[in-house]
Amino acid sequence: MLEYKALWHDRIVQKVGTFYPSSQTCNQCGFINSLVKDLKLREWSCPTCSNYNLRDVNAALNILSEGLRILTAAVGAPDAIYACGELVSPEAIQAEIVEAGITRLQVV
Numbered sequence: 493m494l495e496y497k498a499l500w501h502d503r504i505v506q507k508v509g510t511f512y513p514s515s516q517t518c519n520q521c522g523f524i525n526s527l528v529k530d531l532k533l534r535e536w537s538c539p540t541c542s543n544y545n546l547r548d549v550n551a552a553l554n555i556l557s558e559g560l561r562i563l564t565a566a567v568g569a570p571d572a573i574y575a576c577g578e579l580v581s582p583e584a585i586q587a588e589i590v591e592a593g594i595t596r597l598q599v600v
């Protein structure tokens with residue numbers, strides 16, 4: 493269903509690994525906090541960089557970054573995720589993928 497809708501709107505669905513620690517990883521510094529495995533813990537401060545993380549928002553940001561990382565690697569431009577320190581939009585990655593002629597991605 494999601495892939496069908498994505499095709500309809502000329503978008504790409506990028507899966508990330510089932511066991512990718514999206515909730516446990518600080519989206520600012522990459523520290524993995526295993527205490528966050530407890531689903532009752534909805535917010536936490538990173539002991540490394542002090543970033544305040546809301547569980548679901550943090551997971552969403554990490555999933556976006558991981559998806560962009562996988563897509564960017566697929567088009568052979570791993571430095572394209574960040575340009576001048578700013579996160580490149582999914583639309584920019586999408587355009588790059590279309591330009592590269594990639595229609596279906598194989599994710600291992």
Ligand SMILES: [Zn+2]
Nearest residue numbers: 518521538541
């Ligand atoms: Zn951190």
